[in-house]
Amino acid sequence: MMLVVQLLKGAAKHAGSRPQCSVERLFTAARGISSSSRQSSASGRSQCSACTDTDLPKVLITGGLGQLGVGLAKMLRRRIGKNNVILSDIRKPPNHVYHNGPFIFSDILDYKNLREIVVNNNISWLVHYSAVLSAVGENNVALAKEVNITGLHNILDIATEHGLRVFVPSTIGAFGPSSPRDPTPELCVQRPRTIYGVSKVHAELMGEYYHHRYGLDFRCLRYPGIISADSQPGGGTTDYAVQIFHAAVKTGQFECNLRGDTRLPMMYIDDCLRATLEFLEAPAETLINRTYNINAMSFTPHDLTQEIQKFLPDLKVTYNVDPVRQAIADGWPMALEDSAARRDWGWKHEYDLPELVQTMVTHITMGNQVAQAY
Ligand SMILES: NC(=O)c1ccc[n+]([C@@H]2O[C@H](COP(=O)([O-])OP(=O)(O)OC[C@H]3O[C@@H](n4cnc5c(N)ncnc54)[C@H](O)[C@@H]3O)[C@@H](O)[C@H]2O)c1
Numbered sequence: 142m143m144l145v146v147q148l149l150k151g152a153a154k155h156a157g158s159r160p161q162c163s164v165e166r167l168f169t170a171a172r173g174i175s176s177s178s179r180q181s182s183a184s185g186r187s188q189c190s191a192c193t194d195t196d197l198p199k200v201l202i203t204g205g206l207g208q209l210g211v212g213l214a215k216m217l218r219r220r221i222g223k224n225n226v227i228l229s230d231i232r233k234p235p236n237h238v239y240h241n242g243p244f245i246f247s248d249i250l251d252y253k254n255l256r257e258i259v260v261n262n263n264i265s266w267l268v269h270y271s272a273v274l275s276a277v278g279e280n281n282v283a284l285a286k287e288v289n290i291t292g293l294h295n296i297l298d299i300a301t302e303h304g305l306r307v308f309v310p311s312t313i314g315a316f317g318p319s320s321p322r323d324p325t326p327e328l329c330v331q332r333p334r335t336i337y338g339v340s341k342v343h344a345e346l347m348g349e350y351y352h353h354r355y356g357l358d359f360r361c362l363r364y365p366g367i368i369s370a371d372s373q374p375g376g377g378t379t380d381y382a383v384q385i386f387h388a389a390v391k392t393g394q395f396e397c398n399l400r401g402d403t404r405l406p407m408m409y410i411d412d413c414l415r416a417t418l419e420f421l422e423a424p425a426e427t428l429i430n431r432t433y434n435i436n437a438m439s440f441t442p443h444d445l446t447q448e449i450q451k452f453l454p455d456l457k458v459t460y461n462v463d464p465v466r467q468a469i470a471d472g473w474p475m476a477l478e479d480s481a482a483r484r485d486w487g488w489k490h491e492y493d494l495p496e497l498v499q500t501m502v503t504h505i506t507m508g509n510q511v512a513q514a515y
């Protein structure tokens with residue numbers, strides 16, 4: 142109980158230390174949709190006095206049941222209305238997702254079905270989250286090729302055919318051992334050694350090619366490893382940095398599959414989703430590039446363990462290195478150089494390691510206490 146009180150006090154202090162919460166910042170920083178016609182309300186809901194529902198984008202999120210999609214849908218729905226954001230995936234959604242807004246089946250490998258969804262729902266923005274991540278991809282190269290490359294071709298063709306704005310995330314995994322690692326610049330050698338990385342470099346290049354050749358409004362951010370409390374990672378190399386929090390709160394023991402000194406770029410999910418929305422709303426003329434690095438913090442498993450132990454001193458971490466994941470991580474950036482995003486569309490992260498750990502431990506501890514009460 143003492144821990145919870147301490148955490149809540151800290152979380153409140155952190156919230157107070159920030160000038161505005163991320164949602165509030167979104168409204169004041171509103172780009173793309175005229176700020177003069179928008180007003181923010183205390184509830185954080187967007188209100189558009191001058192525009193009707195037809196002025197707002199209609200968004201389709203593919204691969205929406207992964208680590209990031211549900212959170213993005215929630216944020217977008219607050220901004221543009223529940224029915225203007227359609228989540229899709231090939232899996233059955235949990236009840237709370239099914240009942241919280243439009244959800245449909247969509248397999249990105251089925252071009253005809255994708256076209257039907259875009260046409261029938263008058264889609265104007267497409268957020269393409271479907272992917273096979275780095276570790277799973279190395280175990281199933283054929284699947285990763287199909288989903289990450291053939292699937293992407295379908296998305297770019299549909300978006301071009303229907304004049305959509307399309308967001309495709311790239312990743313630190315789009316770099317490899319011959320890229321400069323600390324920090325990794327926006328433009329440098331990209332020779333990744335995973336099918337995931339190769340497919341993401343392909344996505345960056347194809348999207349930029351379609352932009353220059355056909356005028357496609359292609360937008361791409363290279364995300365670091367993303368850390369979230371209420372959604373699970375989908376089989377990547379950075380997964381340990383989410384799993385350690387759950388283990389720390391539940392059992393106090395964690396077996397880490399990367400070496401303790403493996404430094405990687407990471408970001409709290411709220412920063413990642415806010416970056417995505419701000420970038421999607423940025424007026425096209427401010428975007429000098431179509432692919433940007435975004436950075437927040439970098440840490441090793443040792444650093445993360447020490448920071449968590451400030452709240453949960455009994456946490457014990459052992460190491461059982463997975464050679465596949467370790468080889469991947471050893472070729473990835475330690476930090477991304479992101480000054481272009483900061484300059485062109487105002488990117489600014491809010492969470493560094495101390496705030497991340499406090500927020501994650503608070504969410505997971507509170508979540509467990511609520512679960513135990515029922
Ligand atoms: N989570 C991270 O740390 C991170 C970091 C960098 C980039 N990214 C990128 O962000 C995007 C979202 O990541 P995530 O962590 O939510 O991924 P995830 O692995 O958790 O989810 C991917 C989703 O894609 C779906 N999918 C698979 N095959 C599909 C198909 N044929 N048709 C439609 N959907 C299909 C899966 O069912 C799954 O729900 C991905 O493109 C990923 O590469 C994520």
Ligand SMILES: C[C@@H](O)[C@H](N)C(=O)O
Pocket residue numbers: 274275276312313314337364365366367376377378379380
């Ligand atoms: C970094 C990112 O792309 C993903 N979390 C992975 O590890 O594969």
